[in-house]
Amino acid sequence: MRIWGVIGTLLVSACAQQSRVATAPVPAPAPRPPEPAIALLAPLAPQPPLAAAVEAYKTLVANEIWLRNAAVYSDPVPEMLKSIVVLELTIDRAGNPVGIAVYRSNGYKHLETRALESIVRAAPFARPSGEVLEGPGTVTFLETFLFRADERFQLRSLVF
16 A cells, blocks of 8 residues: 555656746857868779689689599589598799698598699699789688598589
8 A cells, every 4th residue: 555655646746846947058069160171083993802803713723623633523512521621722923833731631641632733733723813912922722622432522612
């Protein structure tokens, strides 16, 4: 019962006429200084991001590896792979591989060797465009070799 008394008191006080007290007017905010003028330039043609350009070149290299190696397959990638070998490739401005290293493997040395040899067999590659070349005039990226049970491989860049 007591709670109803408290609620009633609150309602009555809320409905009671409030006295008006004069308050000082709130000053208007100071005007902001004008924004500096910005010169409008003609829009530039959109440039593809560097990553997209490197991916396009990587696919081009993968196609060349594909064409020059007999141990590739084009069937869908099986659910279970025998081995996955990731190579780091560095290619110079002339399209020559100047660095090939095993970035990741699961221990099948002969499959690592097969992946490395497939790069050498396919070189030289198309010249990379200037937009993908890094400081020393090279482009570096990873390529993944997906080996199935019969030890034939597919390149990750070509799997869609």
